[in-house]
Amino acid sequence: MKALLIMAHGSPRPEANDDIRRIADVLRARGTHAVVTIGYLDCNDPDIAAAVDECVAAGATEIAAVPYFLHSGKHMLRDLPEILEAAAVRHPGVKIAMGDYIGQEPQIAALLLDRVQAAMGRASSE
Amino acid sequence: MDAIILFSHGSVLCGAERNVMAVAQRMRESGAAPIVEVGFVNYTEPTFAAAVARCVEQMATRIVIAPYFLVAGKFVTRELPGEIAQARREHPSIEFAVAAVIGFHELLADAILSSAEGARPPAAHSATLREASAWCREDPKCPLYGSDVCRVKLRVAT
Known part of the structure; x- marks a missing residue:
């Protein structure tokens, strides 16, 4: 069973995580992974190690950590590879893999252009 | 003429800015604006002021700033307005607009799935840390400074 683990930095301002929680909901609705969860490197719970354990407890045999x-x-x-490698030692039967950081994905440029176009529209209508 | 400035934090890790430059290149190739520049808050050059100057040299009349930030923290809500106020004083004829931060967007779900598809053993990522030395700035704040791949260390050794 496949799990998707989103590894976020975490923030002393909990509301800074609202967007990432909404994105996790979108991913759950898409249904590509049986489990979609968030683990935080710092400041917030669950931390990444606990999030891996939760995925395994839910029956995950493959975890893609993004x-x-x-x-x-x-x-x-x-830091992130070390945490995941330690988790792999705890769960030897589970395949744990790590993706590139999202800044490397082409969708980010498209997203930024969408934000720019919205700002241009606002500026032009002023 | 429209210009876009991708406004980013900058990094102490040598070479880390190459990704922001690659994002800017993707935006440039989209043809959304004839000018796309990058301006950094800290550590990395060009600075925001230098990015504005580059846009003006290329005859921009309007500059839209796209914050390369996930959330609107202090860099976006405090530092950026200060930088823009300064740029307005220097270039009073240029119109400035600020786009929203990355925040929430459906495309983030696609970016996450795209990353997940290419997932590989975690150790493969730590191996790429050593590549940073190829862009060594000999900055003591770099996490590799003084390590066996830092140019400072290599120079002492030779």
Whole structure:
């Protein structure tokens, strides 16, 4: 059974996570993965390790972990892989894989252009 | 003429800005605006002011700023308005507009699924950390500074 784990940075302002929770709801509705969950690197619960454990407890045999990050850096290249590798040791029968950070996905440029076009429309109508 | 400035934080990790440049290139190739520049808040160049100057040199009359930020935190709500106020003083004839942050958008779900499809062993990602040394700026704040792949260390060794 496939699980999708969104790895977010976390924030001392809990409302900063509202958007990511809405996106998780959209992904649940799409039904591509039996489990869709969010794990936070810092500040918020569950942390990523606990989120992996939740996926496994729900019956996941494959977990795709996606960094909800716009930039590469020490979190992306060191902290997240270490957390996932430690989780793989705890759950030897589960395949845990990690995707690129979302800033590398082509949809982000399209999204930004959508935001720009909305701003241009607002500016022109003023 | 319209210009877009992709407004981003910048990074201490050498070479990390290449991704923001790649996003800007994708936006450029879309043809949405004849000018697309990148301006960073911290660590990385060009600065926001330099990006504005580049747009003006290319005859921009309107600059739309696209914040490359997930949420509207202090960089977007405090630093950016200050930068724009300064740019308006320097370039009073240019019209400025600010687009919304990334926030919530259906395309984020597509980006996440696209990432999930390409998922690979976690260690494969940590291996790419060493690639940063190819763009070494010898910055003490870089997480690789002084490591065996940092240019400073390599120079001492040779």
